[in-house]
Amino acid sequence: MTDTTQKGRILLALTGWSPDVWLDELGRAAPDRPVTLEPDGAADPSIHYAVVWKQRPALLSKLPNLKAIFSLGAGVDHVFNDPDLPQVPIVRVVSPDLTTRMSEYVAWQVLDHHRLGPRYRAQQAARIWHEDRSQKAAADITVGIMGLGELGRDAAAKLRVLGFQVSGWARTQKQLEGVTCYAGAEGLLPFLASADIFVVLLPLTPDTRNILDRSLFSRMTKRGPLGAPVLINAGRGGLQNEADILAALDEGLLSAVTLDVFQQEPLGPDSPFWSHPNVTITPHAAAASVPSSLIKPIVAQMDAHDRGGKLINLVDRKAGY
Ligand code: NDP
Ligand code: OXD
Numbered sequence: 001m002t003d004t005t006q007k008g009r010i011l012l013a014l015t016g017w018s019p020d021v022w023l024d025e026l027g028r029a030a031p032d033r034p035v036t037l038e039p040d041g042a043a044d045p046s047i048h049y050a051v052v053w054k055q056r057p058a059l060l061s062k063l064p065n066l067k068a069i070f071s072l073g074a075g076v077d078h079v080f081n082d083p084d085l086p087q088v089p090i091v092r093v094v095s096p097d098l099t100t101r102m103s104e105y106v107a108w109q110v111l112d113h114h115r116l117g118p119r120y121r122a123q124q125a126a127r128i129w130h131e132d133r134s135q136k137a138a139a140d141i142t143v144g145i146m147g148l149g150e151l152g153r154d155a156a157a158k159l160r161v162l163g164f165q166v167s168g169w170a171r172t173q174k175q176l177e178g179v180t181c182y183a184g185a186e187g188l189l190p191f192l193a194s195a196d197i198f199v200v201l202l203p204l205t206p207d208t209r210n211i212l213d214r215s216l217f218s219r220m221t222k223r224g225p226l227g228a229p230v231l232i233n234a235g236r237g238g239l240q241n242e243a244d245i246l247a248a249l250d251e252g253l254l255s256a257v258t259l260d261v262f263q264q265e266p267l268g269p270d271s272p273f274w275s276h277p278n279v280t281i282t283p284h285a286a287a288a289s290v291p292s293s294l295i296k297p298i299v300a301q302m303d304a305h306d307r308g309g310k311l312i313n314l315v316d317r318k319a320g321y
Contacts, residue, residue, distance in 0.1 A: 006032075007306065008048025011063065013038035014072070015054035022051070022072075025291035029299040049302050053289070057082040068311060070298045072289050074098060074151065075236060076315050077204040090315040091301060095293055099154045102287035105234060106155040106199050107162060109258045109280070113197055113230045114141055114164075118256055118280065136225040138163035144195025147202040147235060148174045148181065149321075151287070155199060167194040171207075171319075189219060196224040197232065204236035205320035212240040217248040228255040234286035237262040242273070249278050260286040 010033050012022055019037055026035050034046075038055070041047060043062040050060055053072040060066060061084035069086075071079050074093045079085065112118070116135070123130055142165040145152045149170070156166045156179050166179045169191040173183040182191035198220065202208045212233060220229040231254055233240055242263055248254040258280040259273065265284055273279045305311055315321060 007302075008065070008067070009033065009041070009044065009046045010035045010302075011038060011041060011044075011047045011050045011052075011060075012036070013050060013052045013055035013059055015056070017053050017072075021291045022295070025295040026051070026299070029295045030302070033299070033302070048306075051298060052079060054078040055082065058084045060084075061086050068302075068305060070301070071315075072294065074287075075203055076321060077236060077238065079315075080320060089311050090317065091298070091311050091313050092315050093289060093294055094150050094313045095297065097290055097293035098287045099150055102151045102201070102234065103155045103158045105260070105282075105286040106201075106232070107158055109232045109234075110143055110159060110164065110197055110199065111162070112280070113226065113232075113256060113258070114138060118278065122277065139165065140225050141165065141197060142167055142195040142222070142224070143197045143199060144168065144191060145179075146191075146198060146200045148176065148179075149201065149203075152199075152201040155201065167191060192216065192219040193221045195220070195229065196222055196226050197230040200231070200233040200235045200239060202235045202239055203321035204238040207320075208235075209238050210241050212245070214241070214244040214248060214253075217244065217253040220253070226255055228252050230254065230256045230258075232258040234260040237265060246272055246276065249276065254278075256280070258282070260284055 010026060012019055012035055023035060036044060036047060038059060042059065045065050047063050048065055048067045049070060050066060051070045051072060060069060066086055066088050068089045068091060069079060071090060071092045076090060076092050079090055143159050145156050145168040147170065148168040152168060153176060156168055156176060159166050160178050168179050169182045169187060171184060174181040180194060222229065245257060256278040260282045261284055267273065273281055301311055
């Protein structure tokens with residue numbers, strides 16, 4: 001009989017996501033690795049790898065032979081939400097499928113604001129036919145991307161193809177063709193003065209928590225073709241001060257926002273965001289993690305690591321992303 005524990009078990013620990021599709025995909029990609037679904041198997045010494053989305057705190061520290069944690073998201077703030085997180089490598093999602101989905105979302109929302117989608121939907125609801133010829137060209141609009149990582153760089157390239165001017169801001173200086181790049185604290189002010197539409201693709205870390213607040217909105221000084229700037233946040237809800245967003249919309253510091261992520265998800269039925277005329281909401285749907293594209297590369301990494309190879313797409317624990 002084959003010893004199916006030879007390769008070590010996988011622990012699958014998910015909150016808020018149905019495990020069935022992930023279990024199926026793991027069964028197909030790793031038939032020789034048994035999978036334990038949390039909450040079973042706590043402290044099981046045969047578990048070598050954990051595959052997680054918002055794992056329960058203090059779960060992973062009980063596993064004596066854990067070799068690595070695989071996040072099922074590109075963002076890893078959900079993994080760090082555990083004060084007892086064991087000191088093993090953390091691998092995050094970097095996947096062409098996820099990146100393509102995010103760039104689609106960014107292009108969709110940028111175009112929607114640029115082509116006055118919210119205005120036309122309101123006119124349709126009120127049965128108003130109002131022809132205006134004031135539509136600007138994409139080249140008249142600068143899109144500023146906060147976060148020039150895997151997702152931000154791809155979105156920047158695709159927005160350029162659509163004809164937009166693109167600027168971007170990251171922690172470290174980047175050189176990207178056709179993108180005006182700013183970095184760090186000293187680059188923030190000129191970046192905020194550079195764009196008409198801001199797309200947020202930052203990770204949630206101690207440095208970025210609540211970065212999207214009144215003081216930042218008041219430094220978005222460009223009053224371009226869309227009037228006040230537009231904010232699109234597909235990073236994390238913890239990046240945004242939600243009361244400040246509502247106040248900035250009402251005061252005209254922001255003209256409109258698209259929010260895919262919220263401090264509390266799901267967004268409660270009483271949230272004022274639902275009915276605000278200048279708010280577009282999507283339910284953390286910008287770029288889904290899809291089992292059929294993510295699991296095979298994760299299992300390939302486990303196999304390579306067992307053979308002594310290096311893990312890739314590792315999270316920098318100090319930086320928090
Ligand atoms: P990366 O780690 O590849 O990129 C992060 C970028 O943010 C980098 O450019 C980094 O700078 C920059 N950054 C980090 N901290 C700071 C800071 N303090 N100041 C300025 N810039 C900073 O991440 P991804 O592009 O793969 O993903 C980004 C985020 O998107 C994820 O963390 C996740 O929260 C979110 N996401 C949301 C999804 C959704 O469906 N809504 C789906 C997938 C991801 P530098 O390059 O210098 O390191
Ligand atoms: C992610 C997400 O981080 O889905 O990948 O939010």
